[in-house]
Amino acid sequence: MEELIVITHPEMLPGEAGMINQLLAHGLTRLHVRKPESTAPELRALLKQIDPQFCERIALHQHHALAGEFGITGLHFTETNRLSQSLETLEALKSSGNMLSTSLHDPADLEQLSHCFDYAFLGPVFDSISKKNYKAVLANGFRLERFNFPGKLIALGGIDGTKLDLVASLGFDGVAVLGAIWMNTANTLAEFRVLASALAARPGLKPGGRGIGTGPRLKPGVGGEDSLLRYAAAEAEYPQAKVLDCPQFQPADQEQKYKSGLVDKLHFISNETSNMSHIDSIRLALEAGCQWIQLRVKNRPEDEVLPIAREAKQLCDSYGARLIINDFPRVALAVEAHGLHLGLTDMPVPEARALAGEKIVIGGTANTWEDIVRRVHEGADYIGLGPFRFTNTKQNLSPILGIGGYQTFIHRMRQAGHSTPIIAIGGITLHDIGNLREAGIHGVAMSAALIGATDPQNTYHQIQQALC
Numbered sequence: 001m002e003e004l005i006v007i008t009h010p011e012m013l014p015g016e017a018g019m020i021n022q023l024l025a026h027g028l029t030r031l032h033v034r035k036p037e038s039t040a041p042e043l044r045a046l047l048k049q050i051d052p053q054f055c056e057r058i059a060l061h062q063h064h065a066l067a068g069e070f071g072i073t074g075l076h077f078t079e080t081n082r083l084s085q086s087l088e089t090l091e092a093l094k095s096s097g098n099m100l101s102t103s104l105h106d107p108a109d110l111e112q113l114s115h116c117f118d119y120a121f122l123g124p125v126f127d128s129i130s131k132k133n134y135k136a137v138l139a140n141g142f143r144l145e146r147f148n149f150p151g152k153l154i155a156l157g158g159i160d161g162t163k164l165d166l167v168a169s170l171g172f173d174g175v176a177v178l179g180a181i182w183m184n185t186a187n188t189l190a191e192f193r194v195l196a197s198a199l200a201a202r203p204g205l206k207p208g209g210r211g212i213g214t215g216p217r218l219k220p221g222v223g224g225e226d227s228l229l230r231y232a233a234a235e236a237e238y239p240q241a242k243v244l245d246c247p248q249f250q251p252a253d254q255e256q257k258y259k260s261g262l263v264d265k266l267h268f269i270s271n272e273t274s275n276m277s278h279i280d281s282i283r284l285a286l287e288a289g290c291q292w293i294q295l296r297v298k299n300r301p302e303d304e305v306l307p308i309a310r311e312a313k314q315l316c317d318s319y320g321a322r323l324i325i326n327d328f329p330r331v332a333l334a335v336e337a338h339g340l341h342l343g344l345t346d347m348p349v350p351e352a353r354a355l356a357g358e359k360i361v362i363g364g365t366a367n368t369w370e371d372i373v374r375r376v377h378e379g380a381d382y383i384g385l386g387p388f389r390f391t392n393t394k395q396n397l398s399p400i401l402g403i404g405g406y407q408t409f410i411h412r413m414r415q416a417g418h419s420t421p422i423i424a425i426g427g428i429t430l431h432d433i434g435n436l437r438e439a440g441i442h443g444v445a446m447s448a449a450l451i452g453a454t455d456p457q458n459t460y461h462q463i464q465q466a467l468c
Ligand SMILES: Cc1ncc(COP(=O)(O)OP(=O)(O)O)c(N)n1
Pocket: 267, 269, 294, 296, 298, 326, 327, 341, 342, 343, 344, 346, 363, 364, 365, 366, 383, 384, 385, 386, 394, 423, 425, 445
């Protein structure tokens, strides 16, 4: 069993687009946008906020006419909607490259189901978590009969992490979740990670298995199979190298696209002051909502950084967040950090890669065009490009780039065909993000703007919105 599909909350939630982008950036391969009460303009407003690179992983339940506008090819048909479609319509949609799915409530209906459908939801298999009075329809002792349906069968209804083994034993190819993800919106990403890790760790998941969203139309590197594999690589210790070795993911540029989903858009940089330790600053950021934390301890030897890193790792784990270690590859390895950030005078990226392995995310600093080219050739997973403006957080700053520097360098990168994600850094505040995003950055790294915020949680949410 390998598929994990998330269905949106039926109502529009505050900050929902940000949460959706986060889920997709963290490896979600298929998102079903189901908003039964929403009008087309309301749905359009939501879709507009979703990063276009993710639209190929989306299926729409309502307002199919919006699909073309956003490059969405996934069309879902509710049971009623399916029954009112002619076979010709379904065949025409299918042959024009769409990926079709539908819902069934009676397993016997599979016998008649059109083979135009790539996958079908069947359920509710358990009493629903989110819908009261939505009771399980599958009888005790149920075992899935596929008839000749060639598509995937996805269990829906009442599924959480505790049910995966049972669902797999019933013969399903995957699960669709709603309540488990959206019941507590403060924990959406953490819940997804728990489910995805549990699924990836199941013995049935094999690197090379196909995922929904892997139709022949999908570009490698955008959702689908590689995204599923990416999640497995990141979460279940399948060697990422297997993905990158596969010829279909070459040249290097496709590889970079694949990498951009691995790198968060907001990096918090830890700091210490006379009344705040690194751990205090990390706790503040985690409580605000940050999910990507860089431990940046300066002017201390490795043996002093190691215990701080261990504590930071525990703390980040408890919030389902990722820890990146600045400057110290061996510390990153020792604490099993998610990533490592290297400066221009630190260990070169390939050396750190050889030391720390394929799984770890490695970012590298650049201050000039030549540095950018070096980082691209070194195979950095992202480039920390700065400084944007003067900051007290770092000593011995390189010359300020300003918005013009980012515009120029990102333009040159595009011309040269380089797509390594750029993380802007140095004195960045909430109000800079719009311009930086327009210049083409992938994300921002921030320290003082979050540590010094009067309401870090609110600042975090505004930053997330601005990054969408
Ligand atoms: C995301 C990100 N980008 C750049 C830096 C700067 O790293 P470095 O050049 O190694 O300088 P120090 O941070 O070590 O002073 C970073 N830390 N993070």
